[in-house]
Amino acid sequence: MCTSSPFTNPVFTNPLLTKPLARITAGLCLLLLSATAAAQTWQHEQGRVSLDEPPQRIVALNWAATEALLLLGVTPVGVADKSGYATWVREPVLPDHVPNIGTRVAPSLEAIAELEPDLIITSSEMAPAADLLQQIAPTYVSSVYKKGSQPFAKARQMLITLGEMLDREDRAREILADIDTTLADQRRRLEAHGAHKRPVALVSFLDDRHVRIFAPNGLYQTTLDGLGLDNVWPHDGNYWGFSTVGLEAIAPYPDGRIVVIEPTQPGLSDNLAQSPFWTYLPAVQRSQVYQIEPVWPFGAVFPVKRLAIQLTDALIQGGSDNVR
16 A cells, blocks of 8 residues: 655655655555556466466466367467467367467476467476476466366356456457357258258277267367267267266267267278177168367367368268268
8 A cells, every 4th residue: 555655744844845755655656556456366277367468478287278279379488289270170270379388287397488479378287396386487277177177168257357357358258259150051051951960970980990979078079069960979078078888888879970070090990890789780881971170179269160061061062981
């Protein structure tokens, strides 16, 4: 709190001293109050982060954060697992010049410090390093995927919060509105082609016998709900939103269509053609197997839109009896 200067005490009776010093003191108080008013604070999973102004140099330690920044029109100064982003996430596109600062599970603190960030974004997986990261720059911890969370709701809140931090909240809300519009548009396309009536199983292959099947508690369910499609798989998965099952686990759901999400392993198509676990699945026998490009199932909000467009295109174009 600002108080009277000692130089304004009645003991000091010289007006030549009293008035200028009083003005200086009042000015300093106004500056301090302005600085305090400008700072904003946000609560996160490991505490609070306060910023005096929108950060300009941001390091993202997971792909959900990288995606969110790029959607907001902000290119991070450093990211984790840069090469994997281009393979698995793809959109929004990460510029080539952004440096890699290590892996998502073990980033280089030295590389991060050299970039002189004014904000670091991470998730609870990096909790043991949170204190060290905080010594480098203000650190915001937000986990889209954790036990009991709803991924799209968490990703949505992260985008809005980053929009507030970066003075781009309007942009964040435009992105979310665009996703809602995309879902409604693609749903109308499916219904116009009669391609919405059978449920779908969304899978990614681990080998020619096992898949990850995406569950109702995962991010992909937001897309299915928005498109008016039923999920073949009725069981909740892990907190990442999937279950690992053998192909035979799909057989009890004969009405379902199978959507395979790339990438797939070399030689998978030939192996599946010889597999009784695959060839006797009802969807395979009906030639209702669909294959789409990679959509990162552990991202933020954008995969919901990317999946909606690709899934709609694939279901309208028609399926086959095998994986390419």
